[in-house]
Amino acid sequence: MENEIMEKIAFISGGTFFYWSSIILALAVATAIAFYMAFYLARGGSATGMSVAIPIALVLSVVLGRAAHWYSRADAYAGFAAAMEPFSPGGYALLGAFGGCLITACLLRLTKLIRNLPAMLDAMAFGGGAGIAVGRLASLFNASDRGIVVADTVGFPFAYPVVNAVSGVAENRLATFMIQSMLTGGIVIALLVFVLVSALRRKKVRDGDVCLLFLLAYGACQIVCDSTRYDSLFLRSNGFISIVQILGLVALLVPVIIFSVRMVRNRGMKVWFIPVWLATAGLLGGAAYMEYYVQRHGDLAGFSYGVMSGCLAAVVVLGLLMRKTGEPRKK
């Protein structure tokens, strides 16, 4: 019912309504595949492995996305089996796509259809980022952009009217999905520039680094963006801890840890590493405190999210510094 009121119809065929949002979603998937293929083939990947990965990743992404949505919104489904029925009504969690791609890459590596797992993850990071940047634009055609209500003075693209499904009244809401689209697009462009500049300088980018850098930046963005939503997916045991924020933190920590290990391995243990790590931990703690603060003081959202974003941006910068420091020295 909500979809029929809120969704903008692209065309009607027979008795079936085709919505703009679903067309853009399909376009986003196609964009993701194109970016993935281009990057993977440019790095000399196996065409067979690349081709086999696509349908497996798609299926796994849909299945895991629905499973994650069922976990958080079990009350909206008759049961797990009902939730997993093909084409059954319900939502999907984007985090399922990340899980699907990771599992696919690991499966292909285990079956030796591909030889270089990090290279495939790099290509998937590019494809995923491009797909998210396009896919979130679907929010322009429905009421899915569910950010907090903001003052009418804030306009497009940062906020726009979203019709309340119950009252039918338009509310000026923060365009969380648009912001996510812009940020993710920016990350993909930055990575592209990084890879191209490295290629021009004949400097080989280590396999897996593109994926790690994407996770570092995207994880930081998602921690903030998800906090602004009013329909976050929460843990069943605690209605205040968002699953996306937890995974965003993990995505932020994994590259930091890997880069730290490289630092120590290539440079030996240095005294100044410790304050860097402490600063990283402190900044993450600051961001976590601001999340608690904004839940208590929703009227100070601007201040809270500003500080949170600053802390996480600093963590990203420190992560990049760690990566740079961890590069092998030239002889």
Add this chain to the structure above:
Amino acid sequence: MEDEILEKDDFWKELGLDEINFDNLDAVLAELGMDGESTVKSEADVKKAESPVKKDSVKKKTKKAETAAKKPAEKKTTAQKKQPSQKKKKAEAARSDIPERRPTVIGTVASTAVKTVAVVICALITVSLLCGIVLMSAGTASSMNGASNVAILDKFDMFMTNQISNALDGVLSVEKVYWLNDSDMVAPKPKADNYGHVSTPAELMWLLEEAADLIGDQEMIFNENTPVWVEKGIHYYYDETILVITWKEVIDRVVYNLSEVRIAHPSQFRRFLAGGEFGSDKQYITTDMASSVNAVVASSGDFYKYRRNGAVVYGGQLRRFEGEKVDTCFINEDGDLLFAYRGDLTSEEQAIRYIEENKVRFSLAFGPVLVDGGKACPPASYMLGEIHDHYARAAICQVDKLHYLLISACGEDGYQNRHTIAEFAANVESFGVQKAYALDGGQTTVIAMDGKAINDVEFGSQRQISDILYFATAMPDGE
């Protein structure tokens, strides 16, 4: 003695070094005078070479040559270690007895064919999945369902009844009746002119007289002797179907926000879940939800999405049952509060039977029961609500038939005490209610009226929650 002429190759053979590749050994040996070139040797040189001493020195020189030859080799080995293993593999292959397999034409064609087929199949699967993604979200033209038909007929019934009353006005007295359908997401909009504000109870006695038909023979909690916090005033709303009076009292340095409600029909006592459906992810602040459904007065609910406790009934159906650990408050079709204490309902089947027998419309799952039968009965222990700590508290109470009291107890201005559940229950009992059930407290606690929060919210900002309970007017728009 003839001079011995040593050929270069023979020289290496003599030393047993003919199979080792020394690029720069020639130069080294040349310096040592042992370069293997054709040399005319003097007799003395020959004798020297033959003598043991000379032999030793030759041996030493040979050793030196070997050492000098080995050093570059060692260096090469070290350098070679840094190079990729391709050279190793090639060397191994060269030494290997198995000849290298060269790809055959058939093998190449077969491999290419398999890869091509795999790619094509994967591409077809991908395209079909993309089409499936589009179809997944596609909608179909909805047809009227049975529930919608009943709702429309119900409204028609009410319309006709009231039209007959209008037509027979002055001839025959036919009481107008207004009610709401549970399937209606939004209630009729309250009239802005019907809201009001006064400072003292005495200024509001006219309203109680005007609402005498609605109040009937029931006794109101609010009266001219109510110890109202005068500075904050009294808010009210009145039409033929609903009377709401909201005021504040200070008890033990805790501010009690009270909203007494008298409704004409049970359907005006309603529950709203954020997003309009059970299980929705959406969360809103209480005032936003109250405004969206046109509530005259609303209270934050049990925040059912936050925790999985109790028996949750919505739309007359059991949606979730975890009823053994908390008290559940059911609201039936007569608008009465019915309590099921923790442990009373031990299975889903039992809960469903209870709901059907008592014609339950919706439920609240927080608790505990504060007052039952006019007597305070807070438990000694309870799993929710930190009952022994001092927190802001909220409760829904039933005074009489279709007569309710919403209460929140929190801090405001200079009064910053909070109560435990036992203290709260004792004060609730003192208002003379028959039944009272605790709702989610703390920052969740909000009573909203006319789009505004009546009480001071903890931390100064409303929390986004999943549900409210509210009272609405049944007077249709335009009447």
